[in-house]
Amino acid sequence: MTTPEKIGILGGTFDPPHWAHLRVAAHFARLFQLDRLLLIPSGNPWQKSAFITPPETRYQLTQAAAIALNRLLGDEGIQIPIEVDRIELDRQGPSYTIDTAIALRQRYGSTTHLIWLMGADSLMQIDTWQDWQHLLKEVHLAVARRPEFALTIDPQSELGRFIQVHQTNDPHVLELAPCGSIYLDQMLDMYLSSIAIRKQLATGGINPNTPLAEQIPSEVLDLVEKLGLYSQSR
Template sequence: MSAPKKIGILGGTFDPPHLGHLKLATHFTKLFGLDELLLIPSGEPWQKASSITKAEIRLRLTEAAAIDLAKAFLYLKLSTVIGVDRLEIDRVGPSYAIDTIKTLRVRYGSDARLIWLMGVDSFLSLPSWHSWTELLHMVHFAVATRPEYELETEMSEEIRDLLTNHQTLDASALENTPSGRIYLDKTLAVDLSSTDLRNCLRPLSGAPLGPEQIPSHALEIITNLGLYKHSS
């Protein structure tokens, strides 16, 4: 029998996608030996401002970023299949992670190892997510720290309890079961945020951006369409 598939899931608004997303995706792809990596732009991110860029444009930006990610995988000799999935964009109503995970669990089967990749800022906000207590019944969490977040001092009691019951210090533990584990990775400290990058792209910001912050193919679309030129 073949081994269960390992599927990495990286969701977000991707407004815009940046090198932090790609570095996180690459790091966890190598660490877990992922068979597939899904980039899933949110359709109606219910916790974000209404001024978010239109979903179809964010999808285009994510697809463009995936081109640069595929080049990086080729250079690193990673055979992981990269997919940009529009399931949240096509779903009517708010984009809830629980609905996405349920869909992916049906798609890949009960034995697949589904690993939700996220930064520590998203992890700390988990108790505000819709039906968040159900998530670990269907998926693992792989969490990358960020320099400006002190996990020990900023975590809520709910997050502390979650780590007590589900954290593992062994990355390979996520390969032994389809869901239910949390792996905190402290080796990848990426300090980029889409909010900061949008502000840099505004006129008179005085902070020019290049491919060291935003993937080159996505940056080309941003420049051609004149995105983020106006204050929200």
């Protein structure tokens, strides 16, 4: 019997993509022994500021980040396809995660294990997303801790009950079905802010004496410099 494919999905504005994004993806690639990783830059992120970098530029930045992620995993002997997917860039209207999840389920079939990767802050705001209650009908959620953000579950709230019903601390549970579980990771502890990085770039530019090189992959930083991005704070 053929083992179902396991695909990790990391969506985001990626304005710009940074090491925290990539280390989350790498961590879950190891943990779940993923067969494939999708990086999905949002096309029209309806909950974000209007002053974001144009979609095609963020697509280029995400492509550069994929090269860095491939290098990071390759250094550990992990060789899996990493794809930058245009699914949200090419779709008209607001970028709703539920629409993307449904489209990916249709693309990859009912038996493929789809694992949507996110931070704890996104999980605690998921009840503001379009049709969020239906998301687990299409994907699993794998949630990374953020050290500055307390994951508090209120059992009296709709979101709290949703998390309690579906949560697990055992990553192997996500191997039992193609979708339907929320894995709360306790191992990874990463924090970086795209907003803070943009402010650093706006105020100090690209300077080897700043910690930007530790925050942004060199492939992304080189493209930021080449395109002259983030010269003004937003």
